[in-house]
Amino acid sequence: MVGKVGTKSEEVTRDEPLVLGEHTFRSRLLVGTGKYKSFEETAEALEVSGTECVTVAVRRVNLDRNAGPSLLDHVDRKRYTILPNTAGCYDVESAVRTCELARELLGTRLVKLEVLGDPKTLLPDPVGTLDATRELVRQGFHVLVYCSDDPRMAVRLEELGAIAVMPAGSPIGSGQGVLNPNAIRITLELVKVPVIVDAGVGTASDVALAMELGVAGVLLNSGIALAREPLRMAAAMRDACLAGRNAFLAGRIPRRLYANASSPTEGLIARAETPRS
């Protein structure tokens, strides 16, 4: 939990905000709005998670029935920055068009680009992702790019003008966590733009581990939405994000093969001459 205002806890856990383009966030958790049971549950989970940036998808309106309640009726745009994605796009053209439609809907330049390779793995297609990034940057979008956990890919995306790279911890919705922490660490050394772990987060320790690596943030959706108790999991993810961030900033101790006593090795009482029976 965030410390109370003015407390020592708050003082020692002070942090810089996460800056994505024109937007500044205190929370480093980005939360998706898919797969919840209702819009009410979506809104409650977002509130509990403490997020200030939420992802949404762009889809055709249903022609068979009149418009019902809309997601945006339940997501306060004063409170949350809306990050539209191109989920479900398998080619550059549809991804770029989806961003153009999102810009028209929201009036903002921020987009999360996904150009996927195939529906079974939902892994990003690297060539399509590069081509779409180039075009979107040319059009003035602020592009956060979903990509594989390939450090060189992240470098290429940064060179093209992506404002953040979002390597997958593991496949979307798989709940496998961060499979290759070393690739994330190398990515952090190679790029200056924010690195946000996106996809694959299954539980709180996955978020904490990612944040401990030093990433700027974590984006997740299924991990909360499909938990048995989504609202409690939203709280767990919020706390894990803060815990991992603080652990990273605090600096972990090195790993050692052998023990290193925490209690003084001096001043121990004498060993008994004969064992007590």
Next chain:
Amino acid sequence: MAEKTEAIVIQLNGERRELAPATTIADLVRSLGWLPEQVAVEQNGRVVRRAEHATRALATGDSIEVVTLVGGG
């Protein structure tokens, strides 16, 4: 002038639709039950800005996409 009174036939979100002559994009959005700010509209692959919906007429053969925001990750 005869063709002015004929129905317009378009592809709307991938489905064939017949519309009254001189239907605009604003008319179409209203007929679908959506508010203008809840949707974005593409005509033949190009976004039509909301400010132009009221004056942009539909024509036979148009491919129209009407999209909104939904939950997603």
